Amino acid sequence: MIEILALSGGIGGAKLALGLDRTLPPGALAVVCNTGDDFQHLGFAISPDIDTVIYTLAGIANKETGWGRANETWTFMAALADLGGESWFQLGDADLALHVERTRRLALGETLSAITDVIRRRLEIGSEVIPMSDQPVRTRVQTSEGILPFQHYFVKRRCRPAVRGFEFDGVDMAQPAPRFAELLTGDRLKAVIICPSNPFISIDPILALPGLRQALRNNGAPVVAISPVINGKAVKGPTAKMMVELGLPVTTASIARHYGELIDVLVVDHSDDTELPATGAQILRTATLMHSDADKLALAAEILACVETLQN
Ligand code: FO1
Secondary structure (H helix, E strand, C coil): CCCEEEEECCHHHHHHHHHHHHHCCCCCEEEEECCCCCEEECCEEECHHHHHHHHHHCCCECCCCCCCECCCCCHHHHHHHHCCCCCCCCCCHHHHHHHHHHHHHHHCCCCHHHHHHHHHHHCCCCCEEEECCCCCCEEEEEECCEEEEHHHHHHHCCCCCCEEEEEEECHHHCCCCHHHHHHHHCCCCCEEEECCCCHHHHHHHHHCCCCHHHHHHHHCCCEEEECCEECCEECCCCHHHHHHHCCCCCCHHHHHHHHHHHCCEEEEECCCCCCCCCCCCEEEEECCCCCCHHHHHHHHHHHHHHHHHHHC
16 A cells, blocks of 8 residues: 655665665565656657656666666667758657657557556566656646747757746646545545655645645645755756756755645654755755765665654
């Protein structure tokens, strides 16, 4: 029975999802994945954050890049490039199979939730992996070069354009995925964990779903967020650059303010001595940097121990 609901984007979030998956018994964890990064490319339906979580929990993720599969081959991409095809978004040969199969099933009318569940079971993942919505939500980045589709900003332009803001196209017409909504309206959750993904591009699309914040409040389960910023630096990706461009100090205090009253606990690294605003959130200080699998397990254990104390 699901007792921990984790909200995750790609790389950073998937690391904690792995720690939780390996610490909790099968069936206790559900990971809700951002789909704002999804896009149609070369005729395929691509869901990068779902795939990063799935490959990570299945133990077949590419540890160097953080996305795609380990031990990948690139015959398809090389042949495509030779033909003058679009090769800016790298699709490995084995990774390609997932995009082909997802696209086939979507064309048959299956939902992204159903397809994702078939795939995670096929890869023997014990935890549930759930898209945030079965309806399309597309993050677009307002930049100094105009409004860019997410993957054009993130991959094609390598996050270079200065960020002004974000749009989550379609979010107002989207619903939380049925299983996501079911877990939020149930009374079994011990906690909702906001993984250390980029708050702006990975977590905010999920929180922007109609009624989501209210559903979190109504559920009553404590919301625990892990800061993706440590001592003025972002652990991964463009988070720090984005915060500077958005005029936000690159500090855990900005993260605390960003999540505000939504969270009950903010998890901050031992080494971070930032003065934190009084948002009402409890502060849990521990080691939040995850390099090794042992780090991921240790952080998951710390968070779950904290959750237990909140139950009493
Ligand atoms: N990120 C890159 O920087 N370059 C790529 O060529 C690339 C390909 C790719 C293929 C499949 C996939 O699931 C993810 C991929 N990513 C790539 C990462 C992706 O852009 C990001 O993981 C998310 O969208 C942000 O978390």
